[in-house]
Amino acid sequence: MFGTNPISYAVPAGDRPVVFDAATSVVPRGKLERLHREGAPMREGWAMGPDGLPTTDIPALVAGLKARAGHALVPLGGLGPEFGGHKGSGLGLLVELLCGPLAGASWSRHTYGPDGADLGHFVLCLDPAAFGEPDEIGARVTDLGAEITGLPAAVGGPGVRLPGERRVRSTAHRAAEGIPLLPPILADLDAIAGRTGVAPVARRAPGADA
Secondary structure, eight states, X not given: OOOOOOEEEEEOOSSSOXXXXXXXXXXXXXXXXXXXXXXXOOOTTSEEOXXXXXXXXXXXXXXXXXHTSSOEEOBTTOSSGGGTHHHXXXXXXXHHHHHTTTTTSOOGGGSEETTEEOOOOXXXXXXXXXXSOHHHHHHHHHHHHHHHHTSOOOTTSOOOOOTTHHHHHHHHHHHHHOOOOXXXXXXXXXXXXXXXXXXXXXXXXXXXXX
């Protein structure tokens, strides 16, 4: 019934805003396609087939999602209330309500039709100045973030981080070292470059100078 129905938000802080963006399904379709290109399996419990049973067949699942043939991505939390799946489903429904009926757009299975997509979006912007002094609010958000990232990590686990921090570090690293791409992705990009008359993606061996 629903798509991945993502929720995102950004809150201004001192040096860098807190930014979050995630699907309300256990996994987005793009990650499934990436796993398939890598030759890696998907976990059971991420999706269901038309029979309502779990499936791990990525090609059949992706094709079924595109064809709206009864395949489904499981909502955040997983199947059933014992794992909190009803909470993820409720969040997905909220996105559907905001981006469909409230936005005057189509919803769910009616979004894509023979004439293209009638895709709706909902954006809510709040002026921090309506709640207080923006700089003071930003400083308090920064303090909250510092307390969160200062929490002790689980034994053997990564440090506690705020949403978006991993991507910031990844962006800086890849700007310096390059972006790792799988051979199938490189082949697709080369084919597109050939059709459009642009230079193909430059290759660089790992550890080589820029």
